[in-house]
Amino acid sequence: MNKDIKWGIIGLGGIAHKFATDLLLVENCTLEAVASRSISKAKAFSKKYNATNFYGTYEELVKNNLVDIVYIATPHNSHKRYTILALEHKKAVLCEKPFAMNNKQVFKMIEASKKNQVFLMEAMWTRFLPSILAVKKRIDEDEIGELKYINADFSFKANTSIQRIYDKKLGGGSLLDIGIYPVFLAYLLLGLPTNINANAHFYDSGADSQLAMLFNYKNAQALLFSSFNSTSKREAKISGTLGEICIEMPWNETDSFSIQKNDGKSKFISLPTMGKGYTYEIIECNTCLQQHKIESSTWTHQNSLELISLLDKIRKKINLAYNED
Numbered sequence: 413m414n415k416d417i418k419w420g421i422i423g424l425g426g427i428a429h430k431f432a433t434d435l436l437l438v439e440n441c442t443l444e445a446v447a448s449r450s451i452s453k454a455k456a457f458s459k460k461y462n463a464t465n466f467y468g469t470y471e472e473l474v475k476n477n478l479v480d481i482v483y484i485a486t487p488h489n490s491h492k493r494y495t496i497l498a499l500e501h502k503k504a505v506l507c508e509k510p511f512a513m514n515n516k517q518v519f520k521m522i523e524a525s526k527k528n529q530v531f532l533m534e535a536m537w538t539r540f541l542p543s544i545l546a547v548k549k550r551i552d553e554d555e556i557g558e559l560k561y562i563n564a565d566f567s568f569k570a571n572t573s574i575q576r577i578y579d580k581k582l583g584g585g586s587l588l589d590i591g592i593y594p595v596f597l598a599y600l601l602l603g604l605p606t607n608i609n610a611n612a613h614f615y616d617s618g619a620d621s622q623l624a625m626l627f628n629y630k631n632a633q634a635l636l637f638s639s640f641n642s643t644s645k646r647e648a649k650i651s652g653t654l655g656e657i658c659i660e661m662p663w664n665e666t667d668s669f670s671i672q673k674n675d676g677k678s679k680f681i682s683l684p685t686m687g688k689g690y691t692y693e694i695i696e697c698n699t700c701l702q703q704h705k706i707e708s709s710t711w712t713h714q715n716s717l718e719l720i721s722l723l724d725k726i727r728k729k730i731n732l733a734y735n736e737d
């Protein structure tokens with residue numbers, strides 16, 4: 413029988429809590445250690461989620477010999493630093509999205525994974541949801557014909573007192589935080605666009621508060637939007653020559669979708685998720701580690717490089733640069 417995979421978590425903020433809740437639902441893995449910049453926060457977190465060890469620095473966690481894989485849940489601007497730190501200590505890494513600030517940083521992270529021969533994956537959890545897998549399969553099998561149009565957004569009225577939302581030093585802005593999801597969907601279903609148009613509104617800090625994007629393909633177009641200024645229903649629509657798929661709201665964490673064919677036939681497909689849905693990326697990491705892989709074949713290093721390169725191109729269009737560029 414395969415050994416249980418032992419997880420560590422670095423950065424105990426909002427997403428770390430959701431992730432740890434889902435980790436407890438997955439078989440054949442345990443939470444071995446957690447690390448915060450605050451030892452009391454780490455102690456409380458470890459108690460809540462039954463972690464064996466807790467630390468007051470991230471560096472101590474990556475030195476724990478029992479930890480197989482580290483989940484990095486810190487702000488975007490530190491993803492590269494902590495990913496490479498963990499990989500150099502021969503720990504596998506699942507790092508939150510955006511994988512890093514730009515293509516150059518992601519390239520270095522992948523280089524470190526290859527050099528150390530250790531598994532590395534971007535936490536693009538939507539890629540692994542049963543409904544998204546099913547939508548992709550049906551599109552690949554031509555159920556709605558040739559794709560012509562995608563419309564997807566991710567908007568909510570953000571609490572702008574949260575520094576991570578607007579502070580450029582922490583990688584603030586709607587694109588890297590939530591715009592990455594509609595960009596991901598267009599990339600997953602249509603691949604790399606031939607050209608991109610984009611227009612943004614900005615906070616005083618220079619980070620984008622709202623962003624409209626148009627991806628052009630040889631035979632299709634995608635209209636994408638992200639915003640911290642207002643809340644949207646968060647549906648995704650995918651139109652082909654034979655019909656349309658609507659991914660139910662909020663599409664990036666969906667458990668269902670509907671298909672409306674041009675001939676009048678329609679179907680509603682429900683695929684309930686385990687937990688919040690982070691379980692599937694956890695299972696993917698566990699399986700890859702059991703198989704001694706250094707990358708997932710469902711969300712590859714190349715996929716992450718291409719996704720961040722699209723974000724870089726969009727930022728060029730709206731003149732948004734970060735210190736890391």
Ligand SMILES: NC(=O)c1ccc[n+]([C@@H]2O[C@H](COP(=O)([O-])OP(=O)(O)OC[C@H]3O[C@@H](n4cnc5c(N)ncnc54)[C@H](OP(=O)(O)O)[C@@H]3O)[C@@H](O)[C@H]2O)c1
Nearest residue numbers: 423424425426427428448449485486487488508509510589
């Ligand atoms: N996959 C998803 O659904 C999802 C959802 C939300 C966020 N995310 C991603 O996860 C990452 C973290 O987001 P979050 O919403 O969890 O943020 P958050 O609530 O602010 O938590 C981030 C944690 O990172 C640590 N940290 C280290 N350096 C920091 C610094 N300079 N400033 C602030 N915190 C620092 C802190 O943990 P300690 O105090 O414990 O050290 C903090 O609690 C982001 O990259 C975001 O894009 C993903």
